[in-house]
Amino acid sequence: xxxxxxxxxxxxxxxxxxxxxxxxxxxxxxxxxxxxxxxxxxxxxxxxxxxxxxxxxxxxxxxxxxxxxxxxxxxxxxxxxxxxxxxxxxxxxxxxxxxxxxxxxxxxxxxxxxxxxxxxxxxxxxxxxxxxxxxxxxx
Numbered sequence: 001x002x003x004x005x006x007x008x009x010x011x012x013x014x015x016x017x018x019x020x021x022x023x024x025x026x027x028x029x030x031x032x033x034x035x036x037x038x039x040x041x042x043x044x045x046x047x048x049x050x051x052x053x054x055x056x057x058x059x060x061x062x063x064x065x066x067x068x069x070x071x072x073x074x075x076x077x078x079x080x081x082x083x084x085x086x087x088x089x090x091x092x093x094x095x096x097x098x099x100x101x102x103x104x105x106x107x108x109x110x111x112x113x114x115x116x117x118x119x120x121x122x123x124x125x126x127x128x129x130x131x132x133x134x135x136x137x138x139x
Contacts, residue, residue: 010130011064014081017123018057018064024116025050036101036109045095049088056084063131072138078131085124089117 028034028046036042059081066074096102096117101110131137 007067010127011067013123014060014064014067014078014127017085017119018060021053021057021060025053034109034112036107036113041099042101049092052084052088056081056088059084063127067136070136072136075131075134075137078127078134082124082127082131085120085127089120089124092120093117 024034032038035046059077063074063077063081066072066077092113096113101113
């Protein structure tokens with residue numbers, strides 16, 4: 001993807017990811033509907049993510065806004081955001097595999113967990129690589 005149109009699409013994806021992250025936590029803390037399990041181990045692990053997810057979402061929003069303005073600060077913020085996505089998805093996936101969240105009896109909430117991990121594993125590296133090669137990048 002290259003050019004202004006690609007930048008708008010990428011910015012929209014980053015803003016969508018940030019909004020979905022906020023929505024996930026809103027639902028998690030208000031109704032628990034996004035919680036794949038209710039045991040203390042799972043809840044303790046998940047409850048450690050809001051601050052890190054907030055950092056990721058902030059970096060996504062700043063990068064997207066800068067990208068839409070053609071501001072070179074989109075590059076370092078985008079690389080931060082992409083890296084945060086890969087790191088958080090790695091932590092989550094490691095836990096989910098260790099704790100067998102993706103067992104034979106996957107439910108809708110487990111599917112949401114898998115979709116979050118997959119989307120982070122796609123958008124995170126894509127964002128890093130795209131910004132590393134972006135014309136706004138100052139050498």
